[in-house]
Amino acid sequence: MSLDIESRSSTLSDDGMPVEELVVNVGPSHPSTHGVGRVVVHLDGDVVVKADPVIGYLHRGIEKMSENRTYLQIVPLTDRLDYVGSMYANWAYCRAVERLARMRVPERAEYLRVIVCELQRIASHMMGIGASAADTGAFTAFVYAFDLRERVVELFEALCGARLTYNYVRPGGLSSDAPDGWEESVVDFVHALPRKLDELDSLFFGNAIARGRMKGIGVLSAQDAIAWGATGPTARASGVNWDLRKHDPYSVYPRMDFDVVVGERGDAYDRNRCRLLECYESARIVEQAVAQMHGGPVHAEGVPRLIQPAPGDAYDQIESARGTLGVYLVSDGSPRPYRMHVRSAAFANLALLPMLAKGHTLSDLVVVLGSLDPVFGEIDR
Amino acid sequence: MALVDRIGEGLERLGGGVILTSVDALVDWSRGQSLWAFPMGTACCAMELIAASFSKFDFDRLGTFPRPDPRHTDVMILAGTITEKMKPAVRRLYDQMPEPKWVVAMGNCTVSGGIFYYDTYSVVRGADQFLPVDVYISGCPPRPEALQDGVLQLRELVRMRSLAPGKRYERELALPRPEDASYSNEDPNPPSAGLEGGDAS
Amino acid sequence: MTQDEMTALIARIRTHNADLYPLFSLEFGDAVVGVAPEELSSTACDLREAGFDRLTMVTAVDRGETFELVYRLHSRSLTASIFVKTVVRRDDPHIASVYDVWPAANWQEREVFDLFGIVFDGHPDLRRILMPYDYEGHPLRRDFEHPNIIRRPDYI
Numbered sequence: 001m002s003l004d005i006e007s008r009s010s011t012l013s014d015d016g017m018p019v020e021e022l023v024v025n026v027g028p029s030h031p032s033t034h035g036v037g038r039v040v041v042h043l044d045g046d047v048v049v050k051a052d053p054v055i056g057y058l059h060r061g062i063e064k065m066s067e068n069r070t071y072l073q074i075v076p077l078t079d080r081l082d083y084v085g086s087m088y089a090n091w092a093y094c095r096a097v098e099r100l101a102r103m104r105v106p107e108r109a110e111y112l113r114v115i116v117c118e119l120q121r122i123a124s125h126m127m128g129i130g131a132s133a134a135d136t137g138a139f140t141a142f143v144y145a146f147d148l149r150e151r152v153v154e155l156f157e158a159l160c161g162a163r164l165t166y167n168y169v170r171p172g173g174l175s176s177d178a179p180d181g182w183e184e185s186v187v188d189f190v191h192a193l194p195r196k197l198d199e200l201d202s203l204f205f206g207n208a209i210a211r212g213r214m215k216g217i218g219v220l221s222a223q224d225a226i227a228w229g230a231t232g233p234t235a236r237a238s239g240v241n242w243d244l245r246k247h248d249p250y251s252v253y254p255r256m257d258f259d260v261v262v263g264e265r266g267d268a269y270d271r272n273r274c275r276l277l278e279c280y281e282s283a284r285i286v287e288q289a290v291a292q293m294h295g296g297p298v299h300a301e302g303v304p305r306l307i308q309p310a311p312g313d314a315y316d317q318i319e320s321a322r323g324t325l326g327v328y329l330v331s332d333g334s335p336r337p338y339r340m341h342v343r344s345a346a347f348a349n350l351a352l353l354p355m356l357a358k359g360h361t362l363s364d365l366v367v368v369l370g371s372l373d374p375v376f377g378e379i380d381r
Numbered sequence: 382m383a384l385v386d387r388i389g390e391g392l393e394r395l396g397g398g399v400i401l402t403s404v405d406a407l408v409d410w411s412r413g414q415s416l417w418a419f420p421m422g423t424a425c426c427a428m429e430l431i432a433a434s435f436s437k438f439d440f441d442r443l444g445t446f447p448r449p450d451p452r453h454t455d456v457m458i459l460a461g462t463i464t465e466k467m468k469p470a471v472r473r474l475y476d477q478m479p480e481p482k483w484v485v486a487m488g489n490c491t492v493s494g495g496i497f498y499y500d501t502y503s504v505v506r507g508a509d510q511f512l513p514v515d516v517y518i519s520g521c522p523p524r525p526e527a528l529q530d531g532v533l534q535l536r537e538l539v540r541m542r543s544l545a546p547g548k549r550y551e552r553e554l555a556l557p558r559p560e561d562a563s564y565s566n567e568d569p570n571p572p573s574a575g576l577e578g579g580d581a582s
Numbered sequence: 583m584t585q586d587e588m589t590a591l592i593a594r595i596r597t598h599n600a601d602l603y604p605l606f607s608l609e610f611g612d613a614v615v616g617v618a619p620e621e622l623s624s625t626a627c628d629l630r631e632a633g634f635d636r637l638t639m640v641t642a643v644d645r646g647e648t649f650e651l652v653y654r655l656h657s658r659s660l661t662a663s664i665f666v667k668t669v670v671r672r673d674d675p676h677i678a679s680v681y682d683v684w685p686a687a688n689w690q691e692r693e694v695f696d697l698f699g700i701v702f703d704g705h706p707d708l709r710r711i712l713m714p715y716d717y718e719g720h721p722l723r724r725d726f727e728h729p730n731i732i733r734r735p736d737y738i
């Protein structure tokens with residue numbers, strides 16, 4: 001933790017009283033920045049006058065690295081983008097490749113992709129809510145939420161052998177089919193889930209302290225959410241009814257029956273509660289997908305090891321736990337992409353921080369930051 | 382633990398109430414028992430670091446407790462990629478830790494750069510380029526168990542490097558080494574012959 | 583939005599801004615419209631008025647002599663998205679910022695400035711964002727060289 005006073009500057013306010021503006025540097029290693037974020041905060045007393053996020057402490061150059069790797073070799077790199085929800089980056093990237101190389105994906109693979117991504121949403125939201133809970137002092141809720149995430153991770157481990165970096169979705173399908181009995185354990189999990197979520201709901205959102213810390217903090221209006229490119233729960237909590245799964249449907253989502261959770265106040269409380277309520281919907285989707293799924297291949301026939309798409313470009317996007325996650329690929333006809341760009345939802349959402357934190361106290365800055373659910377692997381890429 | 386036994390013997394002989402040991406032996410034994418960790422979680426490995434300290438894996442039972450403040454901690458667990466931009470901050474946090482201090486490099490990124498070794502312009506290829514690393518844990522990410530094993534190895538390391546000048550301890554726990562008498566390549570529980578069935582076909 | 587409507591919409595914008603860069607294709611439902619760099623601001627305003635209220639992505643592609651800038655817009659009311667592409671010369675990489683039209687461009691343009699060195703005129707706060715402020719060079723340019731890079735051996 002480094003809260004270093006970088007400088008003090010003394011000015012005079014309108015009525016001639018000396019005002020000291022204090023510049024406090026939060027991060028890049030701070031338990032409440034959820035990674036290696038840094039915010040340079042200008043304070044007037046305890047009130048934030050200006051918050052300037054400094055990012056890039058985890059800029060690993062994945063876009064540059066992709067230019068020297070084949071299309072298949074990039075899949076493991078996409079795992080490391082959004083490490084709280086690796087499946088999303090896998091899928092978004094593979095969709096872009098499939099669009100670029102005109103591949104078709106078998107139906108079973110699409111269903112399994114939907115299942116793993118909805119499970120991933122639960123895991124990712126649990127991490128987001130849990131971290132927010134820890135920021136507001138409700139550490140018990142963090143442990144509860146993380147325990148639920150751990151169950152999902154166990155399911156993924158049974159599926160593809162990895163706990164965090166799955167490398168499961170591949171261009172043209174999946175790396176492997178689900179093992180025997182996996183679907184049953186998924187159904188068991190989602191059946192037990194609503195009760196556990198209820199527990200978490202009353203433990204965290206029912207807590208007067210948590211409500212007091214989050215309600216009315218960092219209010220984002222619907223116009224601002226749209227203009228600033230916010231997506232995902234961050235935008236939906238402000239009343240923007242926009243979910244790619246519903247309104248620009250991809251994969252087999254049109255066959256699923258679920259509701260889009262929309263908030264109305266757009267404060268930190270709504271953003272976090274929106275995440276929690278989405279987990280119920282995810283459980284519903286998983287249940288339907290398992291019921292609708294049939295046997296069959298999970299990888300398209302005839303996908304070459306060395307994918308060489310025709311020159312051109314393609315963009316595709318999915319609804320990740322943080323919002324619209326898009327991948328833009330440019331091919332020059334060689335086995336390696338000419339350019340890969342990741343449109344990261346967390347990046348766009350974090351850009352709201354200066355606006356949202358202004359006028360709140362320093363301790364509320366942490367709550368606002370947590371409610372935006374930043375993941376720096378995806379922000380910095 | 383040998384030292385504890387000796388304490389017990391001493392107590393019996395003297396009728397209780399008096400402990401006879403050299404202070405440095407007691408200090409060396411106790412130093413490694415409660416390593417508080419500074420979780421320098423920068424990237425994906427941080428998730429496994431959190432998982433290791435939470436309910437299922439429960440780091441606390443090993444006496445290791447994550448404290449997000451360098452001034453309270455003995456061991457820095459480097460979990461995640463370190464970039465050129467982050468390097469000065471990591472070094473500064475390390476310098477803020479009180480002596481004696483240790484560093485655990487968790488994950489391939491901090492061991493060697495890992496998946497980010499080639500083609501990238503911003504990643505530090507291994508934390509040992511600017512920090513003295515004591516224990517390396519490979520994996521991308523390492524499982525929480527691997528992290529806990531790494532910290533147990535560090536404990537042994539701490540105990541072996543005595544505070545008393547010139548004093549060294551023998552390796553006591555952990556895995557048998559090739560030079561140990563107990564070391565053997567043979568599986569202690571060989572699979573039953575029926576499963577091998579090589580000549581059945 | 584159907585393809586015909588989209589074609590009509592683009593035709594309308596085209597007549598408005600006479601000198602549109604002659605690139606236009608409709609593929610997989612995403613329209614691509616190319617504009618001359620001087621026309622970018624006016625096209626952006628027109629598209630904003632036509633209902634494209636969201637700027638999803640701003641990025642660039644290094645094409646040797648030029649940089650291709652790619653903007654992806656989206657409209658909730660029209661349920662349509664559109665790509666706007668333009669080019670800037672490598673030896674004079676200047677383009678008008680669209681921050682006034684879509685504030686979402688703020689950080690995205692900073693990122694393009696950081697990684698490609700394209701200067702967005704009119705941007706309120708054009709600083710590096712991912713690399714350190716005193717960094718030299720623009721890493722995503724194809725000719726970027728840095729002593730820290732170890733090239734991966736060619737396995738394929």
Ligand code: SF4
Nearest residue numbers: 425461488489490521
């Ligand atoms: S070792 Fe692997 S999992 Fe750990 S930080 Fe590096 S890339 Fe991420």
